[in-house]
Amino acid sequence: MPTLILTRQDVSRLITMPETLKAVERAFTDYATGQASMPPKAYLTLEKGDFRAMPAAVPGAAGVKWINVHMGNTDKGLPSIMGIIIYSDPDTGYPLAIMDGTEITAYRTGAAAAIASKHLARKEALSLGLIGAGNQADTQLIAHLEYFRFEEIRVYDRSTEAATKFRERFAGNPVRITSLAEACGADIVCTLTPSRAPFLKRQWLKPGTHINAIGADAPGKQELEPDVLEAATVVVDDIYQSTHAGELNVLISTGLFSEKQIYGTLGELTSGRKPGRTTDDAITVFDSTGLAIQDIACARFIYEKALAQGAGHQFDFIRE
Template sequence: METLLLNPSDVVANARMAEVIPALSDAFAAYERGDAQMPAKSYIDLPRYDGDFRSMPAYLDAGEWEAAGIKWVNVHTDNPDEYDLPTVMGTMIYSDPRNAFPLSVMDGTSLTRIRTGAAAAVATDHLAVADARSLGIVGAGVQSYTQLEGIAEIRPIEEVVVSDIDEAAVARFIERYEDDFDVRAGSIAEAAACDVLSTVTPVEEPIVPRSALGEHTHVNAMGADAAGKHEHEDETLLDAKLVIDDFSQTTHSGEINVPWSAGVLSEDDIYGELGEIVVGDRPGREPGDGITLFDSTGLAIQDVATAHVVYEHARENDNGYPFELVDTRIR
């Protein structure tokens, strides 16, 4: 038996967003039903390098398919300047639950971008107005691209407003999508007024004012993935129909972690988890709803579900590099 090595281009080629989105929906449903195992994300803090490692294992049984894996990912903020490396890098090991054989070792960085966009799409599908046509994006880094690509799969997005202090990043984003959308640069307030808003920044002080949000804006708060990060004003979190991906992760390192730790936000302020909405235990957007907000920290079940889609298509397309990782002669 051979393990399939999949590089970034292999992952991107085989992670079809139209299939990753329902796979993630299946993963949220499996987790809610109790058909998934996902130990808490563990951190190794390395303050001397201004970075950390994170391990994210999961198993899920989605009914028609099951999968298991673990992602080893880092955040080292000095990497671009000091080492000419990305701030975030990840490696995914995708395994056969029946016998633990490592079916694939694949690029986890591209995988993370794609599954993050797909998670926003699942939330948007349940929480945004049905005819949402405008999308605001705050933060024009690598995550912004899959936010648009994922959300445009499930809503008829026509207008896109992107905001970032890095004008070059905004220009690159506009150049990438100007043939497909009415895309332009704008202020944070202009982005926040759209039907859907995705924020993908690493800030630790809120930058999106409550007053800027549209009356029925759905917000995907995607940037906070560690303690201390905080993109939105507390007033927004208190006013919104607040949906989270996982209670333990969001209270520790999600958008709500700062006001939660300060006692500003309590369990009574949380509407529910996305999985509850996916399986129908709670309604998503209802006629009287105003602002809705999805607090996403990124779950290991999302990585495993995306890896499942990637691996199956890579095999079909004869992509990747098979190699012998396991000595099957040893019993």
């Protein structure tokens, strides 16, 4: 039985956002209905960064992602986030593929936020605010454009150069570089920073705003001021991860927010177990920590496409 090696270039050629959206939404539903399993991600924190081990199983597939976050890597010409996925046969444990997980991480994170926006944002949302103009901003926009037609895309980054490059990458779209407060005044707001100090203020939000809180994915990280969450309907990807390492982790540890205040999980919305937005003026928040089920669901369709197209390099992992 061969093992397939897929590089970042291989994965980039195989992955598409429509397929990612379909796979990720299915994974959330499977998780909510007990058809997928996933223990909490394990963190290894070092002086200059951290690693996360993320195992999961979805129907017909199992695997683990080993991913790092080293913010100083940009000075060394390396991505700040890199990942490897080991994709295994659930019946035998044989490693069917070892593939780059960096592009998968970016795509599935953008997909999860767009799916949350589909269920929680106002249907007539016409503006998108992106706080942070790095690589994750790209897939956030690409994913949201599958569901929404924006009249305005507001982008803010502390680096004017990064914001300008983002606008150039999406020159065919109505992208405008704005202040932080103005970007937060959009119909849908995506926070995409590694901040450990909350910066998004309640007074910047208009009634009916939906927020995708993406950046807080490890203990101590926080992007939203406490009164934003206090006033919001809060949906999470996973209760354990969100309360221990997501946007909620600091507030829960200090007693400013309770797990009982969580409305539900995204899987409960995608499966129809709970409704999404029910009123036009509600503030809604999706706390995204990133789930291994998303990665393995995407790895499954990428592996199947790679086999069909003859992509990658095959070798016998056991006998070579």
